[in-house]
Amino acid sequence: MKSKSGHPGDHKSEEQRSGGRSESCSFCQKPTVVRLREPNRSLCAEHFIQDCEERVKRAVEAEGMIAPGDRIAVGLSGGKDSTALLMILEKIFSSTDIELVAITIDEGISGYREETMAAAVELTRRLAIPQQIVSFCELFGRDLDSLLFRREKEACTVCGVLRRRALLEGARRAGATKIATGHNLDDEAQSVLMNVLRGDLPRLLQDTSSGYPECFIPRIKPLIPLSEKEIVIFLMVQGVFVDLPECPYAHTALRGEVREMLADLEFHHPGTREKLIHARNMVRERISGNFVGESTRGGNLITHCRICGEVCSSEICAVCRVLGDVANIT
16 A cells, blocks of 8 residues: 655655564654655654654645634544544644634435544544534535435535535634645545546636635645545554445546546556646646736626625526526426
């Protein structure tokens, strides 16, 4: 099992497979659970946990993600990524004036959401972090299962649009100054490749973590230095990894195909994920300012939805378009 960190030069890890041979941590005599490269070294559970926390902390500081006095709305689904995110942020900022509040979205997916919701509630209780639960039924009048009637192939698109609105609403209720999501290295690289495959230049150049802070609550992604496999190991060595069910709609997403494609490329060409993200960042640095300026002058980038009044980039926002399509179908 191989895994990489989020930036060239950071530690890159692979699961220790020594064929039964005992190997000690490079910093102590405890058994190794992970071997890191660049530089090449082995880490026990304790030092691996510390390494993950330090990498996230360095990324937060280097990118200026969090400022003194911030109140961070942490998107907590109950899955592995958001669980690791809340645990690491709580550890890093427990003795500071940074406040954390967990926002959990209940989409209403029968046979799936109940378990992840329970895991999210248990984690916030254990960490003594306040939690707000926002449901699709409350905001949109219906749960996701009913919203997807006769449009199951659009599941991830519909859910993604509505989840972003629900998370924003939860953050507003919590008085948050930033929204933290559990996107990891794999997620970010997949998003870059998906935007390229779709020819979606606006999404490639900007997202809600950059630009227009006066219109949006800024979003941050502290877990990007860590790969999905590193996050699994991080939770497993602490005994908090729970094998939760997969979303029943996951098979409908383009992301699943991109995930497999990128995993194969990473296996044969190590460093592919970091290079994709680095290339995206270079493109943003070179043309994003000009792109934003031209779009703003055209008057069609930032406006307000004529139905709900939310900030958006067209006459009708994505949420109202989704809900309007549902109304037409039903």
